[in-house]
Amino acid sequence: MSWKTKQTANTKLEIRDEPYLTPALIEKITKDIMPRYATNKGALMTTLHEVQHVYGYIPWQAMVEISKVLVISAAEVADVVSFYEDYHSEPMGKNIVGICQSIACEVCGHQALIDHLKDRLGVEVHETSADGKFTLLGMECIGACDMAPCALINGKQYNNISVSMVDDLVDKLSKE
Numbered sequence: 001m002s003w004k005t006k007q008t009a010n011t012k013l014e015i016r017d018e019p020y021l022t023p024a025l026i027e028k029i030t031k032d033i034m035p036r037y038a039t040n041k042g043a044l045m046t047t048l049h050e051v052q053h054v055y056g057y058i059p060w061q062a063m064v065e066i067s068k069v070l071v072i073s074a075a076e077v078a079d080v081v082s083f084y085e086d087y088h089s090e091p092m093g094k095n096i097v098g099i100c101q102s103i104a105c106e107v108c109g110h111q112a113l114i115d116h117l118k119d120r121l122g123v124e125v126h127e128t129s130a131d132g133k134f135t136l137l138g139m140e141c142i143g144a145c146d147m148a149p150c151a152l153i154n155g156k157q158y159n160n161i162s163v164s165m166v167d168d169l170v171d172k173l174s175k176e
């Protein structure tokens with residue numbers, strides 16, 4: 001997930017009866033993914049992608065289930081999910097709007113983009129709009145610093161982006 005600091009020491013996991021790792025997913029992990037790696041830990045990132053592909057995010061309960069299949073600690077699974085921006089531990093909106101907040105984009109006006117999107121979508125960074133259509137993320141450098149400020153919207157990179165450009169994109173996505 002995109003980095004977000006919060007107090008989790010007393011978080012209570014919501015556990016549903018039905019496991020997230022279905023028999024088909026477990027078979028895929030154990031028979032297809034794990035044999036490709038020298039260690040179980042090596043198979044973790046591919047396993048996480050697989051689970052996220054199915055659910056759109058990686059629920060905390062699924063992390064515990066993954067840890068049991070890979071025989072590693074749940075903390076190790078959670079560490080990887082929380083470190084990489086590509087993984088999400090919460091449900092995402094239909095559209096993911098990421099604004100780069102690293103140094104070059106910060107200097108070139110990323111805050112105006114963030115402020116505008118917060119107002120327009122009625123969310124804080126890392127939140128999803130009430131209609132479920134947009135999740136706003138603050139992202140670390142996406143590798144186009146010479147064309148800052150940059151955004152990653154539904155996986156597509158936009159460089160030298162302005163408030164009016166981001167507005168047009170949100171308009172277009174709102175209608176889809």
Ligand code: FES
Pocket residue numbers: 100101102103104105106140141142143144145146148149150
């Ligand atoms: S700092 Fe934004 S793309 Fe590098």
